[in-house]
Amino acid sequence: MLFRSGAGIGSDDGSPIVSCLANGRPESAEALVRFGARLNLEGACGVGRLDVVKTYFNEDKKLKDESNRVQMEKGMMWACEFGHTSIVEFLLDAGFEADHQVEGMAGLHWAVIGARPETIHLLIDRGASLENVNQYGGNVLNATLWAVINCDPVHRWPGTADYPKIIEILLQAGARIMPGVIEWLAATNEIPEEKKGPIEKLLKKFGASS
Numbered sequence: 001m002l003f004r005s006g007a008g009i010g011s012d013d014g015s016p017i018v019s020c021l022a023n024g025r026p027e028s029a030e031a032l033v034r035f036g037a038r039l040n041l042e043g044a045c046g047v048g049r050l051d052v053v054k055t056y057f058n059e060d061k062k063l064k065d066e067s068n069r070v071q072m073e074k075g076m077m078w079a080c081e082f083g084h085t086s087i088v089e090f091l092l093d094a095g096f097e098a099d100h101q102v103e104g105m106a107g108l109h110w111a112v113i114g115a116r117p118e119t120i121h122l123l124i125d126r127g128a129s130l131e132n133v134n135q136y137g138g139n140v141l142n143a144t145l146w147a148v149i150n151c152d153p154v155h156r157w158p159g160t161a162d163y164p165k166i167i168e169i170l171l172q173a174g175a176r177i178m179p180g181v182i183e184w185l186a187a188t189n190e191i192p193e194e195k196k197g198p199i200e201k202l203l204k205k206f207g208a209s210s
Contacts, residue, residue: 045075
């Protein structure tokens with residue numbers, strides 16, 4: 001209503017869009033774009049605008065301006081988290097290292113937290129390590145279990161996300177199960193019982209015994 005009445009967005013440096021992404025509001029970021037908010041490289045990655053992302057690169061997929069490298073790295077983070085697989089593929093083709101960590105986590109950590117199967121498959125196919133340890137000491141499977149606890153139906157990782165499916169993808173790809181995970185799962189009160197059963201079944205199917 002406000003935008004339709006002519007209200008200004010408040011900045012043309014891309015920060016309103018990035019703020020939406022950082023607060024788990026990709027739909028709000030996309031709405032700002034529709035109402036004329038300026039996209040920088042980071043924001044374009046975060047809302048899946050490959051056409052805009054490409055304008056920051058030469059034909060050989062090199063950045064036109066190296067000062068945009070930080071934006072590119074953060075954009076990769078958002079693209080992984082919010083499942084913009086075409087953006088992730090483009091940046092990988094442009095030389096982005098699959099295991100490079102941004103804000104303490106690699107792209108695969110961000111993709112599993114966001115529960116993005118297509119992006120996860122791409123990153124694994126492109127050599128992303130399942131055992132890359134993030135700044136919190138967790139590998140990719142651990143990051144997924146963390147997301148199960150911390151998902152929120154009104155925030156960035158919705159409660160409807162199919163984390164058992166994500167866990168199965170990782171286990172099929174060879175993810176290592178940390179010792180003690182079954183005991184941890186049984187003891188934690190932070191995962192609803194209806195989610196524990198499918199996760200425990202998967203873990204045991206792939207060899208977890210304790």
